[in-house]
Amino acid sequence: MANDTTKNRKAILVTPEACIGCRACQVACKSWNQLPAIKTTNNGTYQNPPDLASAAFNIIQYNEVPSQENPVRWLFVSRRCMHCEDAGCMTICPSGALYRTAEGAVAYDRDKCIGCKLCVTACPFDVPRYDAENKVAKCNLCDDRITAGMQPACVKTCPTGALKYGDRDELISLAKKDGFNTIYGEKDLSGLGTIFAFKDEPKLYGMKENPTIPSSVVFWHTYLKPLSLFGLGGVVAAAAIHYLAIGPHKEKEEEV
Amino acid sequence: MAEMVRKSSVDEILNHWILAGSCILLMITGFAFLFHWEAVSSVFGGVNGMKTVHNYGGVVFSLSLLYSMRHYFKDALEYDADDVQWFKVAGGYLSHKVTVPPMGKYNPGQKLYYLAIVGAGIAIALSGFALWFMKDNASMLLLAHLVHNIAFIVFVIAVPVHVYLGTLANPGTFKLMVSGTLPLSEAKRRYPKWMKAAGKM
Ligand code: HEM
Ligand code: SF4
Numbered sequence: 001m002a003n004d005t006t007k008n009r010k011a012i013l014v015t016p017e018a019c020i021g022c023r024a025c026q027v028a029c030k031s032w033n034q035l036p037a038i039k040t041t042n043n044g045t046y047q048n049p050p051d052l053a054s055a056a057f058n059i060i061q062y063n064e065v066p067s068q069e070n071p072v073r074w075l076f077v078s079r080r081c082m083h084c085e086d087a088g089c090m091t092i093c094p095s096g097a098l099y100r101t102a103e104g105a106v107a108y109d110r111d112k113c114i115g116c117k118l119c120v121t122a123c124p125f126d127v128p129r130y131d132a133e134n135k136v137a138k139c140n141l142c143d144d145r146i147t148a149g150m151q152p153a154c155v156k157t158c159p160t161g162a163l164k165y166g167d168r169d170e171l172i173s174l175a176k177k178d179g180f181n182t183i184y185g186e187k188d189l190s191g192l193g194t195i196f197a198f199k200d201e202p203k204l205y206g207m208k209e210n211p212t213i214p215s216s217v218v219f220w221h222t223y224l225k226p227l228s229l230f231g232l233g234g235v236v237a238a239a240a241i242h243y244l245a246i247g248p249h250k251e252k253e254e255e256v
Numbered sequence: 257m258a259e260m261v262r263k264s265s266v267d268e269i270l271n272h273w274i275l276a277g278s279c280i281l282l283m284i285t286g287f288a289f290l291f292h293w294e295a296v297s298s299v300f301g302g303v304n305g306m307k308t309v310h311n312y313g314g315v316v317f318s319l320s321l322l323y324s325m326r327h328y329f330k331d332a333l334e335y336d337a338d339d340v341q342w343f344k345v346a347g348g349y350l351s352h353k354v355t356v357p358p359m360g361k362y363n364p365g366q367k368l369y370y371l372a373i374v375g376a377g378i379a380i381a382l383s384g385f386a387l388w389f390m391k392d393n394a395s396m397l398l399l400a401h402l403v404h405n406i407a408f409i410v411f412v413i414a415v416p417v418h419v420y421l422g423t424l425a426n427p428g429t430f431k432l433m434v435s436g437t438l439p440l441s442e443a444k445r446r447y448p449k450w451m452k453a454a455g456k457m
């Protein structure tokens with residue numbers, strides 16, 4: 001189900017170990033994309049807002065994990081659209097609103113979106129959200145900034161280097177050189193456009209193991225979609241052959 | 257003038273064209289969703305306009321399908337030994353030399369076609385309404401998406417066969433969906449068992 005692969009694919013590399021949970025990235029994203037604040041209530045964690053929203057394209061997930069030295073270890077992960085190579089959202093979208101950018105990101109044309117909400121059902125990471133008009137809203141890898149030669153707003157503002165933007169292959173080899181043995185997203189779904197450098201198990205950080213597109217969507221895309229066209233074409237061809245080879249019904253007197 | 261027999265009533269003809277028109281509109285816009293055909297969506301002023309047309313076209317189609325049941329449903333459930341024989345000679349469509357058994361108002365191919373349209377039509381309508389109104393239930397949406405597309409396959413295969421058999425393959429049939437009548441002599445030849453039941457033979 002590979003979508004058109006882009007050469008020189010770009011990516012955001014998240015290094016959770018370097019993240020200090022300052023949430024400057026959340027603020028920068030809101031500011032660049034002119035997203036309103038969300039009113040939330042304290043639910044016992046510093047994670048705020050609690051989840052991605054139509055006005056929150058990225059959040060820092062605050063994972064609290066017990067360790068031997070401390071009652072809790074705080075593990076921060078930046079959560080946002082993964083810009084999958086096999087993007088379930090793009091595959092299922094009936095309007096063509098979701099599209100692949102030259103850098104390999106999955107962006108969207110808000111005007112085209114018909115608000116069917118199919119994309120979130122096909123997304124392995126529960127990313128797309130919908131605004132007040134039922135239009136899709138998610139990270140678009142700052143497509144507008146990138147085409148203007150700038151870095152994504154969240155990357156630009158990150159004070160520790162926990163977010164880096166650049167050539168995907170280069171980011172991966174750099175991270176490996178720095179001793180990060182697990183690159184989450186290197187191979188998943190033919191390669192994610194948001195990749196994560198870990199020394200620990202990604203599971204510890206709440207990363208989804210073996211993300212997959214729902215099997216009904218894969219089945220529909222691989223078989224049903226082509227079958228609809230070939231089925232129609234086949235029937236039309238068969239009718240034409242029948243008409244020429246056998247011919248229309250003829251009235252026979254003895255049929256009475 | 258020769259005596260005429262009415263095969264299709266006026267409301268049947270009217271409903272048939274509403275059903276056919278809405279169905280073809282839904283198939284064209286459905287294809288345009290599947291393959292992102294902008295040439296089609298631009299006719300409706302963009303993909304949002306096309307969605308509105310597809311959704312309300314679905315309402316028309318669903319109501320028309322229900323109404324059609326009063327015309328065909330009872331006939332479509334009754335089969336006899338001649339119907340079995342009809343299948344053995346493939347309705348006479350594969351060779352003009354075979355003897356086709358005498359038929360009633362509809363042949364078994366037409367009756368099964370109708371049942372397929374009712375079955376797939378109910379499936380595509382229910383899943384369509386689920387896609388439309390149950391957007392916040394993700395597993396329901398996925399199921400509806402699958403059902404909608406499976407039923408669509410039935411339509412893309414069955415509908416063109418029906419159109420071919422109702423026009424080019426059987427000259428003279430098309431006028432049954434325009435005027436609804438045919439000469440008595442022709443009716444006796446083509447639908448002997450129906451004419452017998454009606455006391456005209
Ligand atoms: C002959 C009847 C119909 C045909 C051939 C048909 C065909 C299709 C096809 C092929 C798609 C695109 C599927 C996809 O990309 O996921 C679609 C989408 C859809 N259909 Fe239908 N359909 C029919 C009837 C209906 C009915 C009765 C309804 C309900 C009112 C309906 C509602 C929808 C909805 C809500 C969508 C999703 C896109 C959108 O929101 O417009 N359809 N249809
Ligand atoms: S994470 Fe979800 S929304 Fe983002 S590209 Fe992948 S499937 Fe699409």
Ligand code: SF4
Nearest residue numbers: 093113114116117119
């Ligand atoms: S909600 Fe919008 S972007 Fe998502 S699948 Fe539907 S049309 Fe596409």
Ligand code: SF4
Nearest residue numbers: 029139141142152154
């Ligand atoms: S890349 Fe842009 S849109 Fe995506 S999370 Fe960062 S700032 Fe927001």
